[in-house]
Amino acid sequence: MIILKLGGSIITDKSKEYCFQKQITDRLSQEIKRSDKKVIIVHGAGSFGHILAKKYNLNLGHRNNEQLRGFSLTHTMVQKLNTMVLDSLHENGINAVSISPHSVLKLDNHKPLKFNIDIFKDSIEKGFTPVTFGDVVLDKKLGFSICSGDLLVELFAEYFKPEKVVFILDEDGIYTTNPKIDKNAKLIKSTTLEELNKYTTLSDDYADVTGGMAGKIDTIKNISKLGFNTILLNGNKSDRLYKVLVGKDTICTFVHGGKK
């Protein structure tokens, strides 16, 4: 089984509110279908979640009751995005079924407290492709907070012991420095946990500017420590996802799992 993370920056236009990238998502759905691999899909919230979550400071937890409205609106907007992803998967012959994090996961100060993972296991056994997403969830200490898609990927990796974990980004993979601001940035084609530690210490800029990348590298380290391989690839380029799914060479970053 393969865990697939469809980044929010690839399925939505992060610079525009509520803008779903249907064409790209459709092509990625086709590539998943064509690979004939069993996958579990986690998608980001992109511009359907982040803008509202930031406006209402949802990640700080429950501080005022106006945030209750923000939580409700954010969850519904992400559910709308999720429905669009589901439509794309269905149109391409994948029996995708949505499971909302809010319904199955409770955090405690941003850390998982209770996670009903059985529904994912049962859905896979029945022949479905489970789809979940970055969402707002209840949090014992904070009242509520944000559950990133990356946290879900980590939880799944630990439980399902996947063949590999694939992150679909709007870049070719991990670079030595931030490729959006540094022309000399070099794509890291193959790396290990040890090397990754070195790069991320060197490139704080990278981590800060791209926002999601700092947290993502922590997630990848955790997956790597569990012993699983992680691959990061550019979802804007045709066939890369397909090739990675079926084990063919393509442009990407391959992070070898294991503690060495």
Place this chain on the structure above:
Amino acid sequence: MIILKLGGSIITDKSKEYCFQKQITDRLSQEIKRSDKKVIIVHGAGSFGHILAKKYNLNLGHRNNEQLRGFSLTHTMVQKLNTMVLDSLHENGINAVSISPHSVLKLDNHKPLKFNIDIFKDSIEKGFTPVTFGDVVLDKKLGFSICSGDLLVELFAEYFKPEKVVFILDEDGIYTTNPKIDKNAKLIKSTTLEELNKYTTLSDDYADVTGGMAGKIDTIKNISKLGFNTILLNGNKSDRLYKVLVGKDTICTFVHGGKK
């Protein structure tokens, strides 16, 4: 706390595929808001769920793999309807949060096997209005089956011990015979479990023709046995929901809870 069931026949046009009745739902949302009552909302699937569920024979359980597609499509269509209901509630100032039955409930031969009701309890405590709906769910014996909104209402009544349970229909309440085919049908304004047994024995026609009514009467009997009052009212008529919520007289059927 009041349990509210928004019937599929009132929030959708059951004769037309995927036709949401926005105007009616908006007015009902306003009436809920105006009442200032704590509610938990269950809505039917109406024409967003029943047509597909029937086409793929989902209630018979898993018999062939084409049904997996049917299950996926049905769940997504109901999720779309749910998003429309959420939008209507939000537009009217209610902090509604969706919890999908598929994520929290597993059946065994149509009967509840596992139900993670904590997420509903936690959401209410936090100040949200939980919204759930009739859905397709996994079923231990059958593979999958249908979880009606009425079953959810029963489960909530048992757990939350509500002030009352309110069913919003496209008729004024329960009639002595089927009002859609019998001009002499009389609205039952007030009744008990014992009397209800008498009426439903007399009016098999009624139960059969309206489809949902036979199951609904069983649900009402179960709620009544638990000791809670059930009120059935016409959602097409302004202010009836508001009046029932705040305890004022209006045209409806009042079923007194209790075993006598």
